[in-house]
Amino acid sequence: MAQETGKAARFLLGKHLVWRTLGDWAALRITEVEGYLPEGDPAAHSRAGRTRRTAPLFGLPGTAYVYLVYGVHHCLNVAAEGEGVPGCVLIRAGVPIVPSAPSARELVGPGRVCRALGIDTRLSGADLVSGGDRVWLRDGAPPGEVETTRRIGISRGTQLRLRFVERGSASGAGRVILAGEEIG
DNA sequence: CCGCGGATCTTCT
DNA sequence: GAAGATCCGCGGA
Numbered sequence: 001m002a003q004e005t006g007k008a009a010r011f012l013l014g015k016h017l018v019w020r021t022l023g024d025w026a027a028l029r030i031t032e033v034e035g036y037l038p039e040g041d042p043a044a045h046s047r048a049g050r051t052r053r054t055a056p057l058f059g060l061p062g063t064a065y066v067y068l069v070y071g072v073h074h075c076l077n078v079a080a081e082g083e084g085v086p087g088c089v090l091i092r093a094g095v096p097i098v099p100s101a102p103s104a105r106e107l108v109g110p111g112r113v114c115r116a117l118g119i120d121t122r123l124s125g126a127d128l129v130s131g132g133d134r135v136w137l138r139d140g141a142p143p144g145e146v147e148t149t150r151r152i153g154i155s156r157g158t159q160l161r162l163r164f165v166e167r168g169s170a171s172g173a174g175r176v177i178l179a180g181e182e183i184g
Numbered sequence: 185c186c187g188c189g190g191a192t193c194t195t196c197t
Numbered sequence: 198g199a200a201g202a203t204c205c206g207c208g209g210a
Contacts, residue, residue, distance in 0.1 A: 034191070043191065045206095053206060071204030073192045090191060111192045154191055 005087035008061065008080035009035040009164050012089055014143040016097065019117045019135040026101040028094030028113075029140055031169035034151045035080070035162035038087040043157035046086035055125070057086035062129030062137065066114070066121050073111030074120050078128060078137075092152070095169060144168065
């Protein structure tokens with residue numbers, strides 16, 4: 001349900017995304033996400049039903065869904081609802097929380113996040129909750145004030161206010177103005 | 185099998 | 198501010 005995807009998106013704000021690097025690990029705190037609804041969302045990849053690519057969206061909550069956009073960038077999503085219900089949350093930005101993490105700018109933007117984490121479609125279908133893979137989710141301090149706006153970079157379903165940004169983060173107000181979005 | 189368009193980012197002016 | 202990069206999943210034939 002829409003409400004569940006929205007809740008999941010908010011829930012992920014402040015959580016930590018941890019990944020293995022060469023003999024080490026790094027982590028970011030999630031500061032910007034977008035929800036994509038299982039039904040009635042013309043921007044959702046699941047709108048065409050279950051295909052080989054989108055199958056992870058129909059998996060258990062916490063399942064990774066990675067796809068390639070514009071032939072160049074990868075985007076990381078997290079399945080958000082029950083099995084068979086393809087709601088998901090796009091990870092759009094984070095801030096570094098350990099010295100080994102990439103710089104702040106490299107973690108703003110869904111394509112940059114994936115590049116920084118070394119993520120590609122091979123991670124699609126992985127379980128980010130129980131860990132065991134290269135990338136996983138951990139608990140983190142709850143976000144402060146959360147700003148809700150329309151989603152970025154889509155041509156359909158633009159009226160839905162499913163983008164959530166932790167106010168004050170690098171991906172916050174400045175981007176909203178650049179994107180010409182409404183606030184509040 | 186072919187054609188299209190995209191949940192982006194970088195570079196150039 | 199504008200456009201190019203560069204690929205693949207999907208839908209239609």
